[in-house]
Amino acid sequence: MTNDQGLADRRMAERRGRMVREHIAGRGVEDPRVLDAMAAVPRHLFVREHLRRKAYGDHALPIEAGQTISQPYVVARMTEMLQVEAHHKVLEIGTGSGYQTAILARLARWVYSLERVPELARSAIARLRALELDNVKVVIFDGSIGWSEAAPYDRILVTAGAPVAPEPLLDQLGPDGRLLIPEGDRQWQRLVLYRRTSGGVVREPGETVAFVPLVGRFGWEEGR
Numbered sequence: 001m002t003n004d005q006g007l008a009d010r011r012m013a014e015r016r017g018r019m020v021r022e023h024i025a026g027r028g029v030e031d032p033r034v035l036d037a038m039a040a041v042p043r044h045l046f047v048r049e050h051l052r053r054k055a056y057g058d059h060a061l062p063i064e065a066g067q068t069i070s071q072p073y074v075v076a077r078m079t080e081m082l083q084v085e086a087h088h089k090v091l092e093i094g095t096g097s098g099y100q101t102a103i104l105a106r107l108a109r110w111v112y113s114l115e116r117v118p119e120l121a122r123s124a125i126a127r128l129r130a131l132e133l134d135n136v137k138v139v140i141f142d143g144s145i146g147w148s149e150a151a152p153y154d155r156i157l158v159t160a161g162a163p164v165a166p167e168p169l170l171d172q173l174g175p176d177g178r179l180l181i182p183e184g185d186r187q188w189q190r191l192v193l194y195r196r197t198s199g200g201v202v203r204e205p206g207e208t209v210a211f212v213p214l215v216g217r218f219g220w221e222e223g224r
Contacts, residue, residue: 012044015056019043023058024076031080037106038076043069045127046099065117067212069097070159074209076103078157081193081206082180084108088154091172093143093214098124100159105133112136112150114143116216144216146172153177161189161211166218170194170201182211186220 020039029035044055046069051061060068079100084090084107095101095115101124104111113136115121121140128136139147143158144166152174158165158181165181173179177196182189183205191206213220 012042012056016043019056019058019072023073027073027077029073029076029080031083033084033107034076034080034103037079037103038072040106041099041102041131043072043099045130046097046102063097063120064123065120067096067117067120069099070211075100077207078159078180078191079103079107081191082155082157082178084155089150090155090157091147091150091153091169092157092159093146093169094159095121095124095138096159098127098138100157101136101138102128102131102133104157105136108135108155110135110137112147112153113138114141114147116140116142142216144168144214144218148172156180158182158214159211160214160219161186161209162214162219165192165194166214166216168218173201182209186213 020035024038025035044052047055047061058071058073060071063069088108090104090108090111092101092113095113101113118140121138125138146168151172153172154174154177156169156173156179161182173196179194181192183192184190189209191209193204195202215222
């Protein structure tokens with residue numbers, strides 16, 4: 001590593017630390033494991049090079065294929081709500097840049113991530129490999145169907161907005177499992193947490209968010 005590269009990395013680490021203090025912990029996220037993961041994963045490596053100077057602001061940024069990387073607070077808040085533990089197997093719907101995937105990989109035993117856009121999946125795989133996160137499997141697939149091969153899952157996270165939670169995903173949720181999904185229309189949604197209990201599935205609506213649409217058999221039709 002050159003001196004210039006080392007200096008650049010330190011500056012990015014400082015910005016990342018400020019992001020966690022001001023935009024994440026400062027807005028009420030408390031889970032120390034989530035805060036540590038957000039401080040460890042280099043978000044600037046998950047955005048286009050000309051946008052890297054904006055990587056540690058608390059806002060979404062455009063990525064390939066007309067998609068976005070979510071704002072850091074939303075990533076941290078959703079991760080905290082999911083309550084991922086070290087022994088958990090997690091299913092993520094919508095790999096995107098791979099940033100949320102990397103956060104989950106630092107918390108869970110294993111992460112399966114589904115992405116319908118091949119270009120995004122390939123880019124995310126390269127980034128995750130570069131970070132040596134070897135407990136992740138990215139699959140090019142319709143995420144609204146889920147991934148029954150590895151079901152049931154302890155946790156399921158959907159990172160795109162859907163009209164309602166797809167039934168296949170609820171079916172793939174294991175005992176005491178949690179599924180978190182943005183539900184609503186194509187512009188605005190509410191975070192909804194589903195918890196599988198001994199008495200059935202409990203639905204808990206939360207805060208308002210804005211995600212790209214979940215396109216697929218059990219989501220929105222493409223282009224509509």
